[in-house]
Amino acid sequence: MVVSIKSRNQLDRRSSDRKPKQWDTIIAESVTMEYKSGNQRYQVLKGIDWQIQRGNIQILMGPSGSGKTTFLSILAGLLTPSLGNVYLLGEEITKMSSAKLARFRRNNIGFIFQHFNLFPALTAAENIEVVLNIKGIRGTKARYQAQELLEHVGLEMHANQRPANLSGGQKQRVAIARSLAGHPQIIMADEPTAALDSTSGHRVIELLRRLAKEEGCTVLMVTHDPRILDVADRVTYLEDGIVKTSGIT
């Protein structure tokens, strides 16, 4: 896939340009992932070195099957790499026990997926309250914070609606509001605008931009959506299991 970007500054830099670790929210060191298929093993990720600085919006692009979702899942601590290390906010998540990692993810990462994953039986506000409850925020405080989060995404008037009564864009904004519960420092999103029409897509993109630029969240997105390039600080192009700086013009 050929995409255009405004400046070569958006391109990934090679490891010689790497900043000291304290500046980076996410660091991947030699990340390798092998899958097995019958007796065969094949490498989807081939020793990737990579990093993202705080407050950046980083986009991950690449052809279908190039390993974007696998890489995002490893960076999020949802998958363990075959080899290599991942550091989030200065902590090595690849060394954490599963309980510690689950706690770390809960406290620090907000996830946004293409298919919303909202609970259909719960209202927009309740969908957010559930996550707040998991994070130890309950009762009136959770109700208040859920309302505040819905205001943040412009959906305060829809707090009592169930997902079936919301448009795709509104559902995605509820999902974003939910991912912000507890103020995570990192937002990870897989195709957050893929299911949205142009207006809703732009609202979601603007929201993600505000989170990064006004609130210092680090946003990592897998996307094929060229509109997101307008707000991206950097674009990484993944191909054949490695990070390529070419292929983007």
Ligand SMILES: Nc1ncnc2c1ncn2[C@@H]1O[C@H](COP(=O)(O)OP(=O)(O)OP(=O)(O)O)[C@@H](O)[C@H]1O
């Ligand atoms: N659990 C798994 N077991 C075996 N192979 C897998 C597994 N998950 C992914 N793969 C394979 O690894 C490769 C990379 O998959 P991945 O989903 O990471 O790619 P992608 O770049 O996100 O693709 P797309 O843009 O189509 O979503 C694909 O060939 C896929 O079939």
